Amino acid sequence: MHTYLKNIFEDTGKVTxxxxxxxxxxxxxxxxxxxxxxxxxxxxxxxxxxxxITGFIMGLVLTIQSRPTMIQFGAESWLPSMVSLSLVRxxxxxxxxxxxxxxxxxxxxxxxxxxxxxxxxDAMEVSAINPYKYLVVTRILAxxxxxxxxxxxxxxxxxFGGYIGFNVRGSMSMFAYFSExxxxxxxxxxxxxVIKTFFFGFFIGLIGCYKxxxxxxxxxxxxxAANEAVVAASLSIFILDMLAVQITDLFF
Amino acid sequence: METKAIISIKNLSKSFGDNEVLxxxxxxxxxxxxxxxxxxxxxxxxxxIKCLVGLVEADKGEILxxxxxVTKLKDNELNEIxxxxxxxxxxxxxxxxxxxxxxxxxxxxxxxxxxSDEEIEKQIIEALESVGLEDAIDKMPAELSGGMRKRIALxxxxxxxxxxxxxxxxxxxxxSITSREISELILSVQKKYKTSSIIITHDMACAKxxxxxxxxxxxxxxxxxxxxxxxxxxxDEWVRSFFI
Ligand SMILES: Nc1ncnc2c1ncn2[C@@H]1O[C@H](COP(=O)(O)OP(=O)(O)OP(=O)(O)O)[C@@H](O)[C@H]1O
Ligand SMILES: [Mg+2]
Numbered sequence: 030m031h032t033y034l035k036n037i038f039e040d041t042g043k044v045t046x047x048x049x050x051x052x053x054x055x056x057x058x059x060x061x062x063x064x065x066x067x068x069x070x071x072x073x074x075x076x077x078x079x080x081x082i083t084g085f086i087m088g089l090v091l092t093i094q095s096r097p098t099m100i101q102f103g104a105e106s107w108l109p110s111m112v113s114l115s116l117v118r119x120x121x122x123x124x125x126x127x128x129x130x131x132x133x134x135x136x137x138x139x140x141x142x143x144x145x146x147x148x149x150x151d152a153m154e155v156s157a158i159n160p161y162k163y164l165v166v167t168r169i170l171a172x173x174x175x176x177x178x179x180x181x182x183x184x185x186x187x188x189f190g191g192y193i194g195f196n197v198r199g200s201m202s203m204f205a206y207f208s209e210x211x212x213x214x215x216x217x218x219x220x221x222x223v224i225k226t227f228f229f230g231f232f233i234g235l236i237g238c239y240k241x242x243x244x245x246x247x248x249x250x251x252x253x254a255a256n257e258a259v260v261a262a263s264l265s266i267f268i269l270d271m272l273a274v275q276i277t278d279l280f281f
Numbered sequence: 282m283e284t285k286a287i288i289s290i291k292n293l294s295k296s297f298g299d300n301e302v303l304x305x306x307x308x309x310x311x312x313x314x315x316x317x318x319x320x321x322x323x324x325x326x327x328x329x330i331k332c333l334v335g336l337v338e339a340d341k342g343e344i345l346x347x348x349x350x351v352t353k354l355k356d357n358e359l360n361e362i363x364x365x366x367x368x369x370x371x372x373x374x375x376x377x378x379x380x381x382x383x384x385x386x387x388x389x390x391x392x393x394x395x396x397s398d399e400e401i402e403k404q405i406i407e408a409l410e411s412v413g414l415e416d417a418i419d420k421m422p423a424e425l426s427g428g429m430r431k432r433i434a435l436x437x438x439x440x441x442x443x444x445x446x447x448x449x450x451x452x453x454x455x456x457s458i459t460s461r462e463i464s465e466l467i468l469s470v471q472k473k474y475k476t477s478s479i480i481i482t483h484d485m486a487c488a489k490x491x492x493x494x495x496x497x498x499x500x501x502x503x504x505x506x507x508x509x510x511x512x513x514x515x516x517d518e519w520v521r522s523f524f525i
Pocket of ligand 1: 297302320321322323324371
């Protein structure tokens with residue numbers, strides 16, 4: 030118990046320093062623009078298929094599952110707006126972030142972990158290349174920027190999934206469905222949801238990099254780094270989400 | 282030969298936890314000299330040269346490189362020194378996500394600012410030719426054999442034309458013919474560019490060919506020092522065991 034607590038405090042301290050270094054390095058030139066773009070491509074574009082499938086299924090399933098209840102209340106016509114509201118506010122951000130924690134945080138953890146173990150990070154350092162700047166800053170920036178975009182994309186696909194789900198039993202034209210959705214979606218529904226996804230993205234990148242960068246030597250630690258990155262990133266998404274709900278509740 | 286020390290380590294000690302790896306190590310490398318370090322596996326050879334470039338922080342002692350104590354430098358000053366040193370890692374440490382060409386270009390671009398693409402290409406080809414691997418230019422590190430990786434790592438070290446080169450087992454895992462070629466290359470680099478080097482090796486043929494002076498490290502202490510022929514004649518049982 031004693032060592033457990035000590036580890037938690039030690040880890041918290043180290044993560045804080047690691048984060049502090051991010052903000053210090055990000056403002057110092059030179060900027061690794063090429064690597065940043067490459068990471069955006071690897072993180073954003075390559076996650077599209079996964080996010081499309083999960084987004085579509087979320088919308089579809091949510092609609093089909095909610096329909097009986099809505100019919101009981103005689104509120105079937107509310108189905109499109111209810112589904113899209115819960116998608117945009119909660120389900121798409123959290124599910125997409127979790128999927129990305131699984132795919133991206135583990136990927137970064139494993140990649141940087143193996144670079145650490147095979148001395149590639151040391152090799153950069155002796156070549157007078159700042160590995161933190163080149164590897165960590167670019168990846169954290171890329172996830173912070175890409176996760177919100179992926180989530181917005183998942184919103185769209187999710188609503189489309191809802192449309193297909195609605196038409197399994199009912200019938201409504203695509204145009205009618207989407208105008209129904211847009212009519213009931215306020216801009217204000219988007220803002221808190223979008224803001225929190227930036228934090229999700231930041232933490233996915235941060236945790237993946239932290240775990241990878243601090244992998245101990247030996248190939249086994251690469252697997253450990255990847256695994257811990259997924260667990261910690263997923264957990265942090267739930268905690269952040271809870272905080273976000275409390276804060277949104279205060280202000281909106 | 283001019284006998285000006287370019288590297289001078291004084292009373293270097295380093296422990297990892299309870300594991301005392303280096304105990305009061307003293308060594309000097311003169312300008313233009315190749316120093317060979319021998320020693321059993323785990324005796325602290327790699328740690329010694331990692332201390333030299335600040336990859337491992339020394340617990341105690343002074344490490345003078347180009348007359349500057351690297352243990353007391355700020356990051357940017359340390360980088361200044363590092364850019365004049367070539368470091369060849371024991372396992373190559375090639376960047377897995379980059380092709381051979383990108384590996385070399387990446388290192389070169391960050392080393393010399395504002396160098397044209399044609400110039401980079403020319404130097405890459407030159408460096409690869411010197412290790413006899415110009416065909417591998419577009420391969421990924423994963424597609425190379427162990428020995429090829431080693432030679433690419435050597436090319437990557439040489440491409441920045443360092444004044445000091447630290448080789449960590451440059452010939453281990455290579456066949457005897459390639460080993461010999463690499464040893465000769467190390468020797469010719471020393472002759473041609475007047476570099477000073479530390480060469481860690483288990484390969485006595487390489488030590489004999491490249492070493493102006495040889496040092497034997499035993500459990501973090503320097504056990505013996507001298508030229509190849511001096512050590513060969515040593516009566517010390519333990520030193521002799523290296524020469525069988
Ligand atoms: N980063 C590290 N953390 C903890 N211990 C380390 C670290 N690096 C090296 N050591 C320890 O230092 C000792 C010396 O290691 P070193 O790599 O210098 O050996 P070596 O002489 O190069 O051996 P080899 O010929 O096998 O490469 C070993 O006992 C090793 O366990
Ligand atoms: Mg070693």
